[in-house]
Each structure stands twice: as structure tokens, then as C-alpha cells.
Amino acid sequence: MGIDFIFNIVILILSVVVHEVSHGYAAYIQGDPTAHYQGRLSANPLKHLDPVGSFLVPFVSYILGGFIIGWAKPVPYNPYNLRNRRWGEALVAAAGPAANLIIAIIFSLIIRFGLGSLPESFVHIASVVVFINILLAFFNLMPIPPLDGSKILFSIIPQGLNMVRSFLERNSLIFIVIFIFLLWRFLVPVVVLLFSLMTGLNF
Numbered sequence: 001m002g003i004d005f006i007f008n009i010v011i012l013i014l015s016v017v018v019h020e021v022s023h024g025y026a027a028y029i030q031g032d033p034t035a036h037y038q039g040r041l042s043a044n045p046l047k048h049l050d051p052v053g054s055f056l057v058p059f060v061s062y063i064l065g066g067f068i069i070g071w072a073k074p075v076p077y078n079p080y081n082l083r084n085r086r087w088g089e090a091l092v093a094a095a096g097p098a099a100n101l102i103i104a105i106i107f108s109l110i111i112r113f114g115l116g117s118l119p120e121s122f123v124h125i126a127s128v129v130v131f132i133n134i135l136l137a138f139f140n141l142m143p144i145p146p147l148d149g150s151k152i153l154f155s156i157i158p159q160g161l162n163m164v165r166s167f168l169e170r171n172s173l174i175f176i177v178i179f180i181f182l183l184w185r186f187l188v189p190v191v192v193l194l195f196s197l198m199t200g201l202n203f
Helices: 002-029 051-065 088-114 120-140 148-156 159-170 172-199
Strands: none
Touching (some): 002 051, 002 120, 088 120, 120 172
């Protein structure tokens, strides 16, 4: 497990950093400088790592399920500073998964157009990058607080259903644990299918 696990953790960390910085820039573009003032618009991983989400959860998920998932410290932003009050939070939330999907698409194209001429070691690295970034995008789009999907959901549902938001936020930790350790393994095949469609490879 040693080298593969460390290698995957490095790719995960770099990917979640891009994810979080994308949130920060999406808020900054919309008029909120909170992440900028707190030094979170930085590519330095040390500013974004979370002991639980960046190390403990990836380790446990790898041991129990054979895959790696995790997160970094959420980039702070003030929704009241966003110019678009209706969709601003959803746009900030969507920026992270979108960044991961863009990374996955770029490396998928490199694999598809370079297959046969690229070193096998590079294809392996690119494959892991694609898989982890699809995994991150898919995971973060789940409508469970504090994941990005919940913020997109809350922007869509009518204000009269605020009790749904309150219920999900109150019990978010329970839902996250259930999802990661009981339900997520049933959704991994969907990620594997997307990986194969994008790269033309079997994971």
C-alpha cells in the first residue's frame, strides 16, 4: 500500500487545493474578498489542508473501500458580499467541482491523444489524476451539507422549504458518515464508468 497510497494522497491534496482555490476565486470575482484577505487564494497546500479531511478520511476510505476521498479546509466567503444574491452561493459552490472536472477532461484528452506515444508511467499518473478528480467532483456534488451540492440545492429549492435545509444541516455529520462508509461504494462504479468513457481505459 505504501507508495501507491502516498502517491494518491499527493494527487488528492493538489486536487482539493485547486478545488478550494476555485471557490475562493469564484467568490472574489463576484465581489467578496474574504478568501483573499485570509490568504486562501494561494496554491500553497499548507494553507488548505485539514487533518481529518486531507489525511484521516483518505486513509480510512482507502483501507475500507480501496479508494481515496477527502477534502480540504473550506475557503471562507461572505454570501452578503456577492453581487448575485440569488445564484451567487450556487456559483461559488459549483466552481470547485467544475475545476475538478476540467482537470479530469484535460488529462483525459492527453491520454486519448497521446496513448501509444506517452510513457506508461505518465499514463498511469494521468489516469490517477483523472479518476481522483472525477471522484472529487462527484462526491462534492452530493446534496449533503457542507458539500457543494447542498449549496446548489439550497439555491434551487423554494424558500418555503427552509426546514429541509435546517434538517440537513443539523444532521450533516451523520449523513456524511453514512454516505462515505455505507453508500459511497455503490456509487463508485458510476465514477469508474465515467473514467472509462473519458479516457478509453479500464481503471
